[in-house]
Amino acid sequence: MPQPPAPREAPALTRRRALRALAGLVGLTTACTSGGEGTGGAAGPGSAPGGFPLEIANCEATLRFDAPPERIVLLESAPVTTLDGIGVLDRVVGRAGVFPPGYYEDELADRIEAIPALSEDIDASGHLQISQEMVIALTPDIVFGLPDGVTREALADAGAQVVVQDIYCGTGGERASFETLHATIATYGEIFDRADEAEALTASLQDRVQAVSDASGDLGVATAAVLYPSVGGGPLYTYGAGSMVTAQLDALGLENVFAGSAERVVEISAEPLLDADPDVLIVLYQGEGDGGAVVEEVTAQDQLASLRAVQQGALLPLLFNFAEPASPLVVDGLERIHEWLLAREG
Structure with missing residues (x-):
């Protein structure tokens, strides 16, 4: 069943308190030491902004910020x-990985393109290949993403804190919901002393999710699976209860046939997929193009040809960040899935 949405018009102070409390529950936030109260206060001469120094629990690490970071490096999109x-975003001094323009409006895509690119080398499983020396050379004070070959310790020694998406750290068996996204945004607001902006962003996203959920009704399908096929015929992965795709399907009133797994992502063979035989398949991909080649690779597998979704052409290619991890793009992805399902019914 869909997860109940947050109230659409909660008072601002109540919403802010709720977001901060929620962020603590999911293991993202905050243990502030002395240095002022609140997260958006003005700094006096020679002092840190209100709320700093700030400590954030992130996966197995505790991150410390003496002031809002000014030099950002992105090792994920x-x-x-x-x-x-x-x-x-204007504080980003370097990026690595794939940043397909299909994610963004033209103006934002142009700004991203203007950010110096360190590496676009992605392996068959979609993982970034980069040396940490390239990252350290940009003297960041915060880095988002932790690909193989890059360590928290080395970057910390160079003065940079590393933020890993909370959903990648393990979900403790909890079913993902859009509250995961709200907590992530609240944490970014804490780190950059932009609590008011984070609150406004969350409110707008809540309204959009609610609008899709209200409009879903009877979409003519009941079950779905979300797949990530490795390039070149490697393993096939699907997404379980801990993934944001489950939150998306819940909002649409659809059953994720692999939500019985508490894991975020699991490698599967063809047999469990054939047994589940979902009404629709969503196929995730990275890189340029419309995903047609990835869909062809999935449907070309003899074992999968008997799936109803394959026989009926009920497959939607979707850029990876429209489904994972928790970011405003998953709300864009939710809207895209909804529009595709409506078009199939029409």
Whole structure:
């Protein structure tokens, strides 16, 4: 069943308190030491902004910020729309990985293109290949993403704190919901002293999710699976209860046939997919293009040809960050899935 949405018009102070409390529950936030109260206060001469120094629990690490970071390096694309939404994307001094323009409006895509690119080398499983020396050379004070070959310790020694998407750290068996996204945005607001901007961004996203949920009704389908096929015929992955795709399907009133797994992502063979035989398949991909080649690779597998979704052409290619991890792009992805399902019914 869909997760109940947050109230659409909660008072501002109540919403802010709720977001901060929620962020603590999911293991993202905050233990502030002395240095002022609140997160958006003005700093006096020679002092840190209100709320700093700030300590944030992030996966197995505790991050410390003496002031809002000024030099950002992105080793993944997911944080872009959150950073832009709270008004700090202009602090990004370097990026690595794939940033397909299909994620963004033209103006934002142009700004991203203008950011110096360190590496676009992605392996068959979609993982970034980069040396940490390239990252350290940019003297960041915050880095988003932790690909193989890059360590928190080395970057911390160079003066940079590393933020890993909370959903990648393990969900403790909890079913993902859009509250995961709200907590992530609240944490970014804490780190960059942009609590008001984070609150406004969350409110707008809540309204959009509610609008899709209200409009879903009977979409003519009941079940779905979300797949990530490795390039070149490697393993096939699907997404379970801990993934944001489950939150999306819940909002649409659809059952994720693999939500019985508490894991975020699991490698599967063809057999469980054939047994589940979902009404629709959503196929995630990275890189340029419309995803047609990835869909062809999935449907070309003899074992999958008997799936109803394959036989009926009920497959939607979707750029990866429209489904994972928690960022405003998953709300864009929710809207895209909804529009596709409506078009199929029409």
